[in-house]
Amino acid sequence: MSPESPLVELRGVGARVGSTAILRDIDFVVQPGEAVGLFGANGSGKTTLLRIIATLMRPSAGSGHVLGADLDGADRFDVRPRIGLIGHIPGLYPELTLGENLEFAARIAGIPKTRAGEALSAVGLADAGDRRSDACSHGMQRRAEFAREMMREPDLLLLDEPHTALDKDAIDLVGHLVESIASAGGAVVVVSHDAERVRSIVSRTAKLVSGAFR
């Protein structure tokens, strides 16, 4: 993949669940340094599109490349560590502390353990590292997920409704994270139905209506 190649390139992508078409004929390109906002009502296919870009779901039609890897090829496994995802439901383990959650992620990803503490400090959770995740507010859990992705430094960051349950400081944090990844030559895709808030942190937007771009 050359430095100028798009980080995400989807051509005619479709997705079905059973007989229901979730996405239809999606063309979507994201260049290095871009932050793109995807808007749409509930059920418009935003999350499905995000999962396809994350290589977590294979399209039922069309083709695509993410970070140079074919969405249908075996090389998609190799690029996964370069993709960050913060979904609208936290992916933390409730019985583990915030610190343990990040240390586990660090160990799997081969990142030094000390980076977990640094990342928690960077999102304002330095004093909450020993607190169990299920004893933390939804907003704190989301901050911990931002910390995890800051620690991982992905080339492509995918955010699903990132502003949910966040206070003002944490909302600023989303902006900083998006900016730092885009300015480093990576890319960010932000999915939301809150167009007003997302417009301030992205370079362009697109709108999904019933599984197709409008």
Place this chain on the structure above:
Amino acid sequence: MSGFWDQALAVAGRDIHRERRAGEVVWITIPFGAIALLLVPLAVGTDIPLLRRIGPGLFWVVVMLFGVLISVRRTSAETPAQRDVLTLLGVDAGAVFTGRVLSTTAMLLAFEVVIGVVAVLLYDIRLDGWQWLLVLVPLAALGLGLLGSIAGAITTSLEASAALVPLLVAPLAVPLLLAATEGMDVVQTGGSILPWILLMVVVDLALAIAGVLTARPLQETQ
């Protein structure tokens, strides 16, 4: 990126950590297993020779049935969001399977030891040839751990209910149950235990190979 075994040990450590905090094996499964062993003497009365004769078999039946529950619990303990995060961390699907088997086997071993002590006390089981238990008990735990982890991955990939796991595991656990009960029997009656140990080793080995080979395809269909 971490190596295979580092990832597997991290997954096993995470599961054991979660279980230590949740305490479901210690506070739910072990007491229920002990109660199951207690109910039989209440039902058949204080016929000591009879209890002594059926004790080892009942121990293994309880281990198999409640062991399935432990495997089921491990299966349903992970949410789709947690699986997505783990996948994007670049974890090897085989390492996740291996880690899950290690943690489930460790929990099953703890279960077997406690239930074994309860069985000896309640059924006055003779401990002739007890040293063979050091082989049979870990092999049974490993087999159940492997079975539960494979069944769990299948039900997750099919988006089926975890209630399907016992239906998948119970019939496949029959060779393990047979080898464990017959193995203990021949130790006490005089005979060679080696064929039964060999059966357990072959079953465990076949399950381990099947589990590692199917780990990635099953992960990708989740």
